[in-house]
Amino acid sequence: MTGSTAATHPEVDLDALTLNTGAIRLEDLIDRSMLQDVIRSVFSLFGISVRVFAADGTLLSDQAEQQPLCRVLNQLPDGRAACATHVNTIKRLAPEAEQSVEHDCFSGARYHVAPITYDGRVLGRIILGPYLPAELREVPPGLLVAVPTLDPAKARELLPRMPRARSDTVQHVIAHVRSVLDLILFSGHKALLTSQMHLASVRESYRELQDKNARLQDAYDRLQELDRLKSNFIATVSHELRTPLTSIIGYSEMLCEGIAGELTSEQTEFLLTIREKGDQLLALIMSLLDLSKLESGSLTIQRENADVVPILEDVVSSLLPTSRKKSVNVSFVPPSSPVPRIPVDPGKIRQVVLNLAENAVKFTPADGRVTLSVSVASDADPDEDGFGFALLAAAASVVEIRVADTGIGISADQREKVFDAFYQIDSSSTREYGGTGLGLAIVKRLVDAHGGSVRIEDNTPHGTVFVVSLPISLSPAP
Amino acid sequence: MQLDFAARELTVKLVYYGPALSGKTTNLHALHRFADESARGRLMTLETRDDRTLFFDLLPLRFKGEGDLALRLKLFTVPGQVIHSSTRRLVLQGADGVAFIADSQLAETQNNASAFLDLKENLKAHGVALRDMPLVIQYNKRDLPSIRSEAELVQMASRGREPVFAATATRGDGVLETFISLLHLTWTSLDAVHDLRAKFKINPDAFLGEVSQRMGATAPIDEILLRRLGGTFTPRRRESAP
Secondary structure, three states: OHHHHHOOOOOOOHHHHHOOHHHOOHHHHOOHHHHHHHHHHHHHHHOOOEEEEEOOOOEEEEEOOOOHHHHHHHHOHHHHHHHHHHHHHHHHOOOOOOOOEEEEOOOOOEEEEEEEEEOOEEEEEEEEEEEEEOOOOOOOHHHHHHOOOOOHHHHHHHHHHOOEEOHHHHHHHHHHHHHHHHHHHHHHHHHHHHHHHHHHHHHHHHHHHHHHHHHHHHHHHHHHHHHHHHHHHHHHHHHHHHHHHHHHHHHHHHHHOOOOOOOOHHHHHHHHHHHHHHHHHHHHHHHHHHHHHHHHOOOOOOOEEEOHHHHHHHHHHHHHHHHHHHOOEEEEEOOOOOOOOEEEOHHHHHHHHHHHHHHHHHOOOOOOEEEEEEEEEEOOOHHHOOOOHHHHHHHOEEEEEEEEEOOOOOOHHHOOHHHOOOOOOOHHHHHHHOOOOOHHHHHHHHHHHOOOEEEEEEOOOOOEEEEEEEEOOOOOOO | OEEEOOOOEEEEEEEEEOOOOOOHHHHHHHHHHHOOOOOEOOOEEEEOOOOOEEEEEEEEEEEEOHHHOEEEEEEEEOOOOHHHHHHHHHHHOOOOEEEEEEEOEHHHHHHHHHHHHHHHHHHHHOOOOHHHOOEEEEEEOOOOOOEOOHHHHHHHHHHOOOOEEEOEOOOOEOHHHHHHHHHHHHHHHHHHHHOHHHHHOOOHHHHHHHHHHHOOOOOOHHHHHOOOOEOOOOOOOOOOOO
C-alpha cells in the first residue's frame, strides 16, 4: 500500500509516475518544439492544417494556414458567426480513446479529430483540417444557406483552392502522427522515470549512508565515554594505591635508618629489597597517572623556548650508572650546526628522551651502544616530491631528536603497536627485560601534545632508531 | 494498489523479484508476447549497456471488466545484482504481490536464498511482513543441466506456504501459470481486506477468467492454479497502514 511507505520515504514518489499515469500530462512528457517540428513536417507533406490540444483544451502546437474561402467567410458577419459556432463544436468534440471522428463543416470542408493517448488514457487531441473531401465536386448548398451573403461565384472559385484529400488518406496521416507522438510520449515517460529513479536511488543511498554514519557516531561516542571512564578509573586507583605505598616506603626507610632499633645485616637486606620494590611500584603508578592525565587531556604543557642540547646531555649523564652496570655505552653526539630553541615543555621533553634512552639501554645487549643526537630537518612530505617546497620548507622545519641503539630491533609491523599502552612485542620479554609497557605510550602522547611526531627507523646493521620530531614554529597542539 | 471509485479503476502493482540473471525480465518479455494487443502497453526497460536491468522493467497491462471496471496491472522487475539494493527497495514500494523468480541451477542455491532474505528485509523496511505479502515462487531455467530435480522441488514446495511453479521463461513455459497464480492470490488478498467484490459489484472469478483469456491462456483458471508443484493459495491479509 502506498500509505504505509509514504512515511518512510516521503520524498520518493515512484508510484505517482508509474502507477498513477492518470496524473501525467501531455505537456510534461513532450517537448513543445519537437511537437512543432512533427506538426510542421505533416503540414509540409499534406498541406493540411494541424493543431494539437492538451486534455484541458490548451493549444500546445499548431501549423495552420487560413484557407482563402475561410478568409472571405470570416469577413462576412453571418459567415463569421457560422464559423465560430462550427469551431466551438469541433473544440467540444471529445473522441473516445483509440477512436477518431470526422466532422463536416458547413462549407463542405472536413475536419478530423483524434485523441492522443498514452497508457490507455487520453492526454490530448489532434485536429486535422480543413480539407476538401475527394468526392466533393460542387459547392454544397448548405454553404449558401448558412451564409446567404456569400457570392456563389466566389465560393465556386475559392472552394477548390482548399487542399483536397481522401478520407482514408487523412486517417492514415492521423494514424502516422499518433504513432510518432506515442513514441515521443513513451520516450519522454521513460526519460522522466529514469531521471526520477536516478534521483530516488541517490537519495536512498544517501539515506543509507547517513544511517550508517549515525550508527558509527553512536559507537564512537560510546567508546570515547568508555575511554574516559577507563582513564578516570586508572587515575582514581593509582591515587588510592599511592597513599598506602608511600607509607610502606616511608616506614621501611625509617626501619633501615635504625629508628626502631638495631638491625641485623639480613634484616637490612630484606628491608632494602622492600624499599626497592616499593620504589619500582611507585614509578609504575606514577607512569599510570601520567598516562591517564595525558589521555584525559588534563596534563598541561608549559611551553618555553628551550634548548634541547642540555636536556640530552643531562639524560646521558643520569643514565650513566645503569648503563655502566649493563656495559652499554651511552653517548651524546653534539650537533654539527646550531639547533634553534623550540617552544616545548623542557621537563616533558626530558621525560620523553629519558624514556626512550632507558628503553634503548634495556634492550641493548652488553657492549652495545646507545647514541643520542639532535639536528634540524625538514618535515616536507616526501610524496609531494618537492612541490611547493619554497613555501612549505620554512614552515615545515623540525628539530629531530634521535635515540639510536644496537639492540634487538623492532620489526616493521610492530612499529605502530609499540606505542599502545601496555603493549609489549613479546610478553616473555617482560620477564627478561622488565618494564610495564607504558614508557612508549607516554612518549607518544607527550610528543603528540607538543604537536610533534615520533617514528621508528632501522639502525644498520642492527638495532632501532627512535626519531622524535618537534616543530620549530609554534603550531597549535592537536 | 490504487482505487479510483469515480473512474471505476483499480491499479495493482506486481513485482518480479529474484537474484541476478534469474530471468525476471525474460518473464515480462514472455507475458508481453502472450498478451492481447489491446491489453498490453509498451514494455519499458531501463537497462544498462550489458542488457542487465539497471532500475526496473515495466509492463503495463489493462483490462476492462463488467460494468466498465478497469483493471490496470503494472508489472515491475527489480535489478537483481546485490549492489542495487536501494533500487530494489524503491521498486518494491507499494507492491501488492511479488513473484519470486529463482534460478533452478544448483550453483545458484545460495543466491536464491540471499535474494529472498533481501526481499524480506526490503519488505520490512516498508513496514510489510513477508507473511502478509501475496507471493508465488517460480523455479526458472528448467531446461538447463545441473538443476535441482523436479521431485526435490515438489518436496520443498509441499512443505512451504507459497505456490511454486517450474518454468522455462525463454520458451514461455510456466510464465503464464506464475502470473495468473500471482494475480489470483493478490486479488483474493486485496479482496479480503478491501472487499472489492462488494465495492465494485463484480464477479471476481469471471473477471480473472477474462484477464487470463486476454493473456492468451487456453485453460480455465482452476486448472492453471493446479499446475503448481506445491503450496497453497491462502489469501494474505494486510490491513492498510495508517
